[in-house]
Amino acid sequence: MADLIRNYDSFAVVAHIHPDGDAIGSTLALGNALKNMGKHVVMMNEDGVPASLAFLPGVEDIISTPDEPVDAEVAISVDNGALKRLGERSLRALAGAKVWANIDHHQTNERFGDVQCVLPDECATGAVLYYFFKYLGIPFTPVMRDALYVAVSTDTGSFQYQMTTAAVMELAADLIRMGVNVQDINRQLYQEKPWVKMQLFREVLNGMQLTPDGRICTFCLTNEAKARIGCRPEDTEGLIDLLRSVQGVWLAAYLEESEDDPRIRISLRSKVPEISVAELASRFGGGGHAMAAGVRIRGPVEEVRFVVLEAMQAEVERVLQQQIS
Known part of the structure; x- marks a missing residue:
């Protein structure tokens, strides 16, 4: 996966339809990381960004999947276990991609794509990306930091589900040390219901x-x-x-x-x-x-x-x- 990112210049990052916090957080974190590496990046989702996640910094860069083809050498699916769950419009828009990559944590992932990074023991795709960014040795921007915290927090049920291990809490603590405003993010996620x-x-x-x-x-x-x-x-x-x-x-x-x-x-x-x-x-x-x-x-x-x-x-x-x- 690291070689793939190093060897190509243009990317599209896309997650499943009806996106949740992990889908949007992972899209935003990876897209922002690629941009900071000097890559051309399109972040998109067939259903757009839910209003409940519109508070995230940088989320305005995630577009609703266009009807026309997206110019990207590499299409990266995040937090998605099956190609069809990206949506028909997204699949049409990305039909011209030379390479498909698959970054996920679902046990039932269909292992699609030319390059796969599927870690079913991780609590969220945001956690997979956290370790991937550490492996790449790239700095965490405030956008990446907050996006990953939201991804992990939402997919663990605010750190309540079975997958909430000591390693998950250490990951969250590291993001908090980087500057995550826990009170503000938790208020936006869990205490603001329309x-x-x-x-x-x-x-x-x-x-x-x-x-x-x-x-x-x-x-x-x-x-x-x-x-x-x-x-x-x-x-x-x-x-x-x-x-x-x-x-x-x-x-x-x-x-x-x-x-x-x-x-x-x-x-x-x-x-x-x-x-x-x-x-x-x-x-x-x-x-x-x-x-x-x-x-x-x-x-x-x-x-x-x-x-x-x-x-x-x-x-x-x-x-x-x-x-x-």
Whole structure:
């Protein structure tokens, strides 16, 4: 990967559609690093930058993927496990790239690209890039520093998830020593919710369903509800955490209809190490991490919910049987 960056002059950095903090943070950090090395860089995303991350310094350099071809010798996919998740427009725009690179941390990464740096033991793609920049020996700018902190903080659930190791805390401490304003970033990330988000929270709280044993929580966001509330795609990010936070829940599933896609978008979460939602999602063509994964399934939302719920209940039953034996 280092040789690739040294040997080429023009790059496009792109992450998955519906970008989260790790996707945007990684795009921004790598793009800024390449620019400071004197490279020509285009940073882009098919869905643009969510309003919740617009506070990040330098984020205005990330453009919405253009309809015309992007002139770049190297296309670098960050925080993305499958080429198709970059979006059709991004793939068309980057069709002329000579080389594809793949920097990621998802266990289910499809290992696409000519050059790959996929480290599934890392908590975030931002962490992969942190060590990569250290390896390259390049200085961390304030833009890179803040972007990496946001990437790691968001993908560890504000340092709450299983992947939060001593090494992760040491990484964060190093970024703080470089000048990260923890209070300001945490306020922007976790304490500033737009009113439309609060309305979505209310919709989830009123509509989520708990199985009789209390171990599985599900919710379906319909097109009707989205139109009534007036939300954008980015506003639904993180709703799965409400379901996951219910006491006693082992598994959570958030399902969302789309006006322009016949498939249902599903986010899955696990709170027990015995059940990997990445494995569960892979049965339907999706992927992700053991504790957080996603998939898209074609069909009416309630029918899809039933299919996913059956698979989740089977996993719960398997673990219960293991505990008995």
